[in-house]
Amino acid sequence: MTAQWRPVRQSRTHELVLESIERQVLAGELKAGDRLPPERELAPALGVSRSALREALRVMETIGVLVANVGRGPDAGARIVRNPDDALGRVLRLHLALGSYGLEDVLEARVVLERSSFEAAARSASEEVLAEAQELLGRMREAEADVPLFNELDTAFHVLIARASGNRLISTLTSAVRESVRTLILQAEEGAEDWAATAAGLNAEHEELLRLLAAGEGSAAADLVERHIRGFHGAVVGDREGGAPARETPDP
CATH class of the missing domain: 1.10.10.10 (Winged helix-like DNA-binding domain superfamily/Winged helix DNA-binding domain)
Known part of the structure; x- marks a missing residue:
């Protein structure tokens, strides 16, 4: 036509x-x-x-x-073209900066999206995706001293799992929500009192998440990723909005 x-x-x-x-x-x-x-x-x-x-x-x-x-x-x-991921992230980041949404709103959106994506990925993730995720985690362990690179790889891991869910919209929204707070999370990581211990703890949680996915334990993976997100993201919300951090163990 x-x-x-x-x-x-x-x-x-x-x-x-x-x-x-x-x-x-x-x-x-x-x-x-x-x-x-x-x-x-x-x-x-x-x-x-x-x-x-x-x-x-x-x-x-x-x-x-x-x-x-x-x-x-x-x-x-x-x-x-069809390239919504970066564009949606930019728009959401601007609206967050302008006060259209609060950090607490973004936190809750991330929890909902990633619980869904991890539970679905436990059913549908291919061996190739699991191998790619394992490679990312290996690079994250090597990058523990390089905070910006660690942050980048962390984002890539979560977006990869969202894509593995089989729902492209959830993947796009997950990427956009994570991108909207990327700078805040990076600042919090760079300001962590004991980043080495924090990074090691985060990598341990990532490894357990991947193990649960490979075992097909979607419900357990969903519960863990919620705790994982509320840790560091919750601390960022508390710091920025004057409240107490959600957990002692931070997580991006």
């Missing part, structure tokens, strides 16, 4: 351009991988200025549904 471009109304022009593109995506006339016509063709087809068109395309890039490659050749131009 070929996309049909029609002029749009002039009020709030870039929003109307977005609506036009959205309609074509919903109608199946545009799909992931499709390229938009060049600006010099698309702007007059929609009856808008090229500046208004560019504004709409920038918005689409921000929300992770478009990638624009500058230059010439087969890879140049704007292309529809």
